Amino acid sequence: MKDITFGQYFPAKSFVHSLNASVKILLTIAFIVAVFLVNQYYFLGFALCFLFILITTAFAKIPFTKLLSSVRAVVFIVVFSAVLQVFFNKTGKVVFSWRFIKITDAGVYTAIYITVRILLIVIGASLLTYTTSPVEIADGLEFLLYPLKVIRFPVHEFALIMSIALRFIPTLMNETGRIIKAQKARGADFESGNIFKRAKALIPVLIPLLISAFRRADELADAMDARCYAGSKKRTKYKKATFSFRDAIGFITLGGLIAGVVLLNGFFGVIV
Amino acid sequence: MRYSCKNFVFLIYYLYSQIANAFDEKGGLMALIELKNVSFSYDKKTDAIKNLSLSIERGEKVAVIGHNGSGKSTLAKLFNALIKPDGGSVIVDGFSSDKKEDLFEIRKRVGVVFQNPENQLVASIVEDDVAFGPENLGIEREEIGKRIDFALKSVDMEDFRFRSPERLSGGQKQRIAIAGVLALKPEVLVLDEATSMLDPKGRKEILGIAEKLNREQGTTIINITHYIEEIVGYKKIFLLKDGELVFCGTPEETFKKVDLIESCGLILPRATQIANKLKRNGIPLPDGILTEERLLVELCKLK
Incomplete structure (x- = not known):
């Protein structure tokens, strides 16, 4: 339970850490766009994206093994979608067939393509969460969502809800582990039976978890009230987001990446 | 010149209001926290207070003791104006929890640290959490920084600021929770x-910190507990x-009321229990033995 590191902050003092959070969120979105721009049949764009990730990781002073551990959380989805593509994609030449199973070259291509794409996106997104604390992400989002205030969207409340949710993920995860152990000690069986039986076995875990989450929410609300919380009215911020020259460098680098990807696509004569 | 004149008027008004707040309607000097005939009920059927x-x-430095369900936690929430009394009044430093505009004045003055340290921390970084209270009050950035320094220093957690x-550990988390309250300068x-x-x-850590705050900064301490030895x-x-x-x-005086304490569902400290049993068996020990050290000294005095 505890080794899902996706979305965990890795504190360090680095160039990437010091970038403005809203900028980093925009850059992450831009990175995802770049990954999507890569043409289906020429993977060189992916290589460029991967190079970008490696360089960013080095600059962020994050151990490269961290990248692998972020991927672990999505292995199932990746394998699942790849398998779907391999077995059910019927376009292209058939390269292998046995009884009713037909595997086409297009299917294999697409499977690899999708796998690389998902992995790159997950790694890119987790680079954001490794180098930006949840609070900074929430603040960054608050800044980016600020224009929505015009249509009376509760931006501050939304950001606070997000940061509290992030803050309680590890707490609730520990709690889940504890409840599972407690129920096992009472003879609950989570390992045997088919998938429906196992899903049903989780009910005695989910209900106590839900109840305790509500209790926590109640207590947290009291504690926040006790500390004079009154919504966004006349509230100040201790950590002020500042923009600097570094952020411009970030934008330029990512602009370069997108341009590179588009150029590589064009270089092979196929425009997306 | 005009500004200083204005400031002077404000100063006089401020002093006047502070002095006026310190007295009750009859003109008597008021305590910091004053509860008068307070009653409170969660479900309108049974009274919690x-x-x-x-x-x-x-x-x-006062303590409130009582068994589970004796209304201790309700009392804590009343002190802090988290709940309004159904009857009677709660006055803190001249501010009444009945008035909506006084709520934050009361909460600023009375900081509450709750039971579960985990459920009081709002942020994922220690300093952000400590900053939460001052941010709510609309305090300037630099001042918030100073308050974080002060609060973390008061609970000996400066080294954990960016963690x-x-x-x-549970004790350390609770220290952060205390720091979060201290940042409001209650x-x-x-x-x-x-x-x-x-x-x-x-x-021990938490009680030590409360003790230190009381001694060094004159903070009023209200310890609500069911561990009778803490008092x-x-x-x-x-x-x-x-x-x-x-x-x-x-x-x-409290420890002499053995029957009353036991009827409240509380357990006397071990030293007191032993002293009481010895006394019942005819060993002449004085009243009010609370600690094992004291019991030892008194036993050594016997011949």
Whole structure:
């Protein structure tokens, strides 16, 4: 339970850490766009994206093994979608067939393509969460969502809800582990039976978890009230987001990446 | 010149309002926290607090003891204006929890640390959490920074400023929770069973910090607890039973009321229990033995 590191902050003092959070969120979105721009049949764009990730990781002073551990959380989805593509994609030449199973070259291509794409996106997104604390992400989002205030969207409340949710993920995860152990000690069986039986076995875990989450929410609300919380009215911020020259460098680098990807696509004569 | 004149008028007005706040309607000097005939009910059927009156002076160190369901935690929320009394009044430093505009004045003055340290921390970084209170008050950035320094120093957690509270021990988390309250510069620190989820070491740390704050900064301490041995050294003890104040006195006086304490479902400290049993068997020991050290000294005096 505890080794899902996706979305965990890795504190360090680095160039990437010091970038403005809203900028980093925009850059992450831009990175995802770049990954999507890569043409289906020429993977060189992916290589460029991967190079970008490696360089960013080095600059962020994050151990490269961290990248692998972020991927672990999505292995199932990746394998699942790849398998779907391999077995059910019927376009292209058939390269292998046995009884009713037909595997086409297009299917294999697409499977690899999708796998690389998902992995790159997950790694890119987790680079954001490794180098930006949840609070900074929430603040960054608050800044980016600020224009929505015009249509009376509760931006501050939304950001606070997000940061509290992030803050309680590890707490609730520990709690889940504890409840599972407690129920096992009472003879609950989570390992045997088919998938429906196992899903049903989780009910005695989910209900106590839900109840305790509500209790926590109640207590947290009291504690926040006790500390004079009154919504966004006349509230100040201790950590002020500042923009600097570094952020411009970030934008330029990512602009370069997108341009590179588009150029590589064009270089092979196929425009997306 | 015009500005200083204006400031002077404000100063006079401020002093006047402060002095006026310090007296009640009859002109008597008021305590820092004053509860008068307070009653409160969660479900409108049974009263969690029944007709309770008490007063706590500035700089005092008092304890509220009682069994589960005696209304202790309700009392903590009343002190802090988290709940409004159904009947009677709660006055803190001249501010009444009945008035909406006074709520934040009360909450600024009375900081509450709750039982579960985990459920009081809002942020994922220690300094952000400590900053939460001052941010709510609309305090300037630089001042917030100073308050974080001060608060973390008061609980000896300066080294953890940039860490995540996730990996801290229960006692350390509770210290951060205290720091979060201290950043509001409260006059009163209420510990609402703040030690009950901690190991003995954590408990000692928290009580030590409360002690230090009281001694060095003159913070009023209200320790709400069911560990009766914690009340040693406190000035005043309030004993609660079923929402009623059944006794108020010094720790020594409290420990003499053996039957009353036991009828409240509380357990006397071991040293007191042993002393009482010895006395019943004819060994001449004085009243009010609270600690094992004291029992030892008294036993050695015997011939």
